[in-house]
Amino acid sequence: MKKDNKRVIYWLLIGCILIFIMVVVGGITRLTHSGLSISNYKLISGTIPPMNEVEWQEAFDLYKQYPEYQKLNNHFDLEDFKDIYFWEWLHRVIGRFIGLVFFIPFMYFLIKKQLTKPTIKKSLILMVLGSFQGFLGWYMVKSGLVDRPDVSHFRLAAHLTTAFITFAYTFWVALDLIFPSKKEVNIKLRNLIRMGMVVLLIQIIYGAFVAGLDAGFIHNFWPFMSEGKLIHETVYIEQSPIIKNFFEGKSGVQFVHRTLAYAVVIFILVIWFKAKKTTLTAYQIKGINALFLLVGLQFLLGVLTLIYAVPVWLGIAHQVGAFFLLSAMTFTLHRFSK
Numbered sequence: 001m002k003k004d005n006k007r008v009i010y011w012l013l014i015g016c017i018l019i020f021i022m023v024v025v026g027g028i029t030r031l032t033h034s035g036l037s038i039s040n041y042k043l044i045s046g047t048i049p050p051m052n053e054v055e056w057q058e059a060f061d062l063y064k065q066y067p068e069y070q071k072l073n074n075h076f077d078l079e080d081f082k083d084i085y086f087w088e089w090l091h092r093v094i095g096r097f098i099g100l101v102f103f104i105p106f107m108y109f110l111i112k113k114q115l116t117k118p119t120i121k122k123s124l125i126l127m128v129l130g131s132f133q134g135f136l137g138w139y140m141v142k143s144g145l146v147d148r149p150d151v152s153h154f155r156l157a158a159h160l161t162t163a164f165i166t167f168a169y170t171f172w173v174a175l176d177l178i179f180p181s182k183k184e185v186n187i188k189l190r191n192l193i194r195m196g197m198v199v200l201l202i203q204i205i206y207g208a209f210v211a212g213l214d215a216g217f218i219h220n221f222w223p224f225m226s227e228g229k230l231i232h233e234t235v236y237i238e239q240s241p242i243i244k245n246f247f248e249g250k251s252g253v254q255f256v257h258r259t260l261a262y263a264v265v266i267f268i269l270v271i272w273f274k275a276k277k278t279t280l281t282a283y284q285i286k287g288i289n290a291l292f293l294l295v296g297l298q299f300l301l302g303v304l305t306l307i308y309a310v311p312v313w314l315g316i317a318h319q320v321g322a323f324f325l326l327s328a329m330t331f332t333l334h335r336f337s338k
Contacts, residue, residue: 005114011105012174015126018098019167020323022091026163027319029091030211031312034084035151036068036144038092047096049089059085068149095134102130122173129166136162153212153248160208161201164323168330175334179283186278189271190336196267197329203260204322210257215250216310222303231255261302264325268295287332294325 029035039062050056060081063069069076106123109115115123140155210216219225225232236242238249245252268291275288298321305314 008109008114008119009174009177011101011109012170012177015098015102015170016167016174018094018101019163019170022094022098023160023163023167023323024316024320025087025091025094026160027316028312029087030156031310031315032084032087033068034087035091035141036066036149037063037081037084037088039063039066039141039145041138041141047093049085056082066145066149067147068144071149092137095137099130099134102126119173119177122169122176126166126170126173129162129169133159133162133166151212153209153253156212157205157208160211161205164201164204164326167323168326171327171330172334175331179334185336185338186280189274189278190333192267192271192274193329193333193336196264196271197333199260199263199267200326200329203257203264204326206253206257206260207319207322209247209253211315213248213250213253215254215257216306216315218250219254220306220309222306225251225255225258261299265295265299268292281335284332284335287328287335290328291325291332294321294328297321298325 038059050059056078060078063081073080106127110120136155136159140151140159143152143155144150219232221227224230225235232251232255234251235249235255236245236252238251239245246256247253272288272292275285280288298318301314301318301321305311305318308314
């Protein structure tokens with residue numbers, strides 16, 4: 001059987017789908033405030049949830065020892081705890097399952113000599129990214145178990161962004177195998193798409209900041225931050241020095257996220273207009289058209305999520321929109337790269 005065959009491609013694409021599911025469940029976990037419901041980390045035994053009332057009560061008693069219960073959820077009974085426990089447990093189990101889906105087929109393909117050397121190197125990078133993602137998940141949860149009943153928004157951003165990057169790189173490796181032939185590259189357009197990718201990733205990071213600081217629950221107006229005010233005064237005065245407002249202040253972080261949304265739209269519109277004046281392949285055209293449609297949908301979802309103060313379903317839809325937009329950007333950049 002030849003190397004880098006269809007089974008290898010399917011393996012990588014299944015990994016992409018699983019990471020997508022992982023991100024969606026992670027978003028639900030965040031929006032339902034379920035992420036600190038499991039305060040210990042057990043790699044093997046942690047895959048099995050409590051199986052009887054005694055085990056459930058033990059898990060609940062452990063939860064009671066930490067700040068989230070003591071400061072926010074001391075009104076919870078056991079049934080309330082079971083609801084939030086489910087999402088965090090599911091999130092962790094999917095993470096472990098993804099690890100197995102990547103590692104076991106990789107070893108099989110390696111033993112059967114079905115991978116080329118470049119694909120082996122790329123797959124090892126994927127393993128490192130996946131392991132680092134798992135570490136960041138633990139590191140993030142740890143930040144919410146000490147004094148404050150919430151995780152660090154910096155650690156949340158690192159955890160989410162690494163998941164997006166891991167997906168994008170997995171998708172890229174699959175595309176390398178799907179489209180192995182070389183192609184003509186429009187350097188100027190490729191560089192513009194690269195810059196668009198960078199801006200999009202920064203926007204994803206700020207989306208995580210907004211989620212981590214619960215900054216979507218304030219200034220629920222658009223296009224102004226409040227009635228008659230394009231920039232709310234708290235953008236500048238919430239933190240000191242002023243620069244901290246744009247990394248740690250709720251108003252400042254939301255303002256940056258709003259502003260970057262326009263920047264992403266402008267970048268993609270410029271790419272789309274320039275592409276119209278260039279001779280392109282069919283797949284390049286499809287990629288750019290997908291960017292054009294998805295950025296419009298994502299912008300609309302962002303506005304609705306803000307106006308309606310982040311209902312869970314809209315928050316998830318907005319996160320899914322970011323995922324598909326990154327997918328389209330990755331595909332398009334790949335089609336414009338050697």
